[in-house]
Amino acid sequence: MNKVVLVSGASRGIGAATAVKLASEGYKVAINYKQNYQAAEYVLAKIKLQGGDGALFQADISDESAVVSLFAQIQQTLGPVSHLVNNVGVLQTQMRVEQMDAERINAILMQNVTPYFICAREAIKHFKTHHDPKLCAIVNVSSAASRLGGANEYVDYAASKGAIDSFTTGLSLELASQDIRVNAVRPGCIYTDIHKDGGEPERVDRLASLLPLGRGGTSEEVANAIAWLLSKQASYVTGSFIDLAGGK
16 A cells, blocks of 8 residues: 655644654655745755655645645645645634634634644545555644643633544544544643743743653654554554643
């Protein structure tokens, strides 16, 4: 089987680490990025250096037409998508709910929820063209915030990830009869650039001592879990969640 994986938001953080990990396991990796070409190019260079295969695909996946075009481009360049990592996500500046306006809330939901649905929809179309769809799989990147709530900081983000949890469960049930698996990972305090977007680049350092394991996690640790869920080793796993939150 020609393994082609789309990793959305793959120019940094968990997406970048996942792209590199999956390339090392024989996937052709479609590296999606929105704006930062230089960062995406660096990810591709790492993949090529280790002998892997991949290509860059610029697309704002909050735009439905851009997603449709993205999948067509991937099919033309690498072949039909057989695996999907729904990873894209954004934060806005930390604030309490009483300070949030509809513009902020709608932006979070539009960028963190809708793309997962649309990318999955297009991926399923590709899966159906494979001779053995049961080898295809989706992993959604949720967050421990969906369980913990994000109080005083990111309740809107947490709610968006709660939606992803529900989406994972529902889609896994829809696709189970076709042997297509859908699972999710829920990272907690992970060292990535996303914390800078929220206005506190050192957030993980502040919270690490409060975690049972006493440290923040790495993007590579999350990537390892994603890779397992996509693999044949997880062939009896669907509708499941792996928490990567240091025991919290």
